[in-house]
Amino acid sequence: MRPVSYSRVSDVATAIATVAADPTSAYLAGGTTKIDMLRIYAEPSQRLVDINALPIDHIEVQPDGAVRMGGLARMNDVALAPVVVERFPMLSEALLLGASAQLRNMASMGGNMLQRVRCSYFRDAHASCNKREPGTGCGAIAGVNRGHAVLGTSPHCIATHPSDAAVALVALDAMIHVQNSGGHHAIAIDDFFLLPGDTPEREHPLNHGDLITAIEVPALPAARNSLYLKVRDRESYEFALASAACALTVTDGVVAEVRLALGGVATKPWRARKAEHVLRGAPATRETFARAAAAELADAVAQPMNAFKIELAQRTMIRALETLTARGAAS
Numbered sequence: 001m002r003p004v005s006y007s008r009v010s011d012v013a014t015a016i017a018t019v020a021a022d023p024t025s026a027y028l029a030g031g032t033t034k035i036d037m038l039r040i041y042a043e044p045s046q047r048l049v050d051i052n053a054l055p056i057d058h059i060e061v062q063p064d065g066a067v068r069m070g071g072l073a074r075m076n077d078v079a080l081a082p083v084v085v086e087r088f089p090m091l092s093e094a095l096l097l098g099a100s101a102q103l104r105n106m107a108s109m110g111g112n113m114l115q116r117v118r119c120s121y122f123r124d125a126h127a128s129c130n131k132r133e134p135g136t137g138c139g140a141i142a143g144v145n146r147g148h149a150v151l152g153t154s155p156h157c158i159a160t161h162p163s164d165a166a167v168a169l170v171a172l173d174a175m176i177h178v179q180n181s182g183g184h185h186a187i188a189i190d191d192f193f194l195l196p197g198d199t200p201e202r203e204h205p206l207n208h209g210d211l212i213t214a215i216e217v218p219a220l221p222a223a224r225n226s227l228y229l230k231v232r233d234r235e236s237y238e239f240a241l242a243s244a245a246c247a248l249t250v251t252d253g254v255v256a257e258v259r260l261a262l263g264g265v266a267t268k269p270w271r272a273r274k275a276e277h278v279l280r281g282a283p284a285t286r287e288t289f290a291r292a293a294a295a296e297l298a299d300a301v302a303q304p305m306n307a308f309k310i311e312l313a314q315r316t317m318i319r320a321l322e323t324l325t326a327r328g329a330a331s
Contacts, residue, residue, distance in 0.1 A: 154200065
């Protein structure tokens with residue numbers, strides 16, 4: 001690992017000015033993956049600016065009922081916050097399933113949004129990877145690709161996005177609040193995560209020096225009946241082979257409202273809009289759920305080792321929808 005300098009700041013304006021003035025610098029929050037990136041030379045930073053003292057770690061309910069989580073709010077604090085558990089159980093569950101307690105106590109919400117892929121080709125400095133070194137090719141396409149994406153892929157990258165929390169936040173239509181030297185702006189979360197296309201090295205629209213100051217989840221009554229279902233090879237905080245964040249309201253046996261997003265199968269947290277379109281206004285039956293799941297995966301592109309993910313994703317969606325339907329009927 002190359003030598004890296006370190007400094008600590010205590011106010012947002014100074015942090016932004018410090019990082020923006022030095023193209024070799026980067027923010028350091030929880031640091032749970034930053035050091036790994038430095039070790040494999042996937043992170044070019046030569047200077048880390050510690051922002052843990054910044055006053056952007058609160059969890060607050062807004063006047064319109066939205067819940068605003070500071071960029072430095074720790075994953076565990078958000079997961080266990082009563083307002084999150086009550087109003088957005090899918091987000092609480094996604095956070096708890098995403099990492100061990102030790103990591104959740106360190107990792108920030110903003111950092112979770114910016115974590116890099118776990119693709120072994122990205123993390124092997126000697127392998128071909130367009131994310132790490134554009135133009136070198138994607139070693140996963142002709143290599144070991146069992147854990148890779150079947151949705152949102154391109155000839156240049158098939159790595160899956162690793163975040164569980166981001167899947168729930170995409171289903172919830174969260175907003176990412178960003179500050180830079182020019183002021184504040186907000187980005188809809190589904191626009192925050194970029195498809196690889198021809199530029200897989202660009203994963204989000206942030207520019208150097210931009211700082212995530214908060215994540216805001218709008219008031220959504222349907223989210224009170226929600227869950228995050230994660231399927232993985234083992235239960236000890238493994239990354240998802242397929243996951244579903246689902247909120248559902250059924251009235252008189254008909255789907256009145258639904259929010260659905262997938263993880264573990266796409267190059268970004270995947271909002272299942274095709275499935276939602278099939279579900280809204282349709283009978284809340286297994287037949288409808290299966291038809292919706294099939295519609296969402298109709299355009300999936302599989303590799304030799306990960307074709308099983310297409311059926312697995314569909315089964316995961318159906319199980320999540322059935323679970324919430326039964327839960328709603330029992331309440």
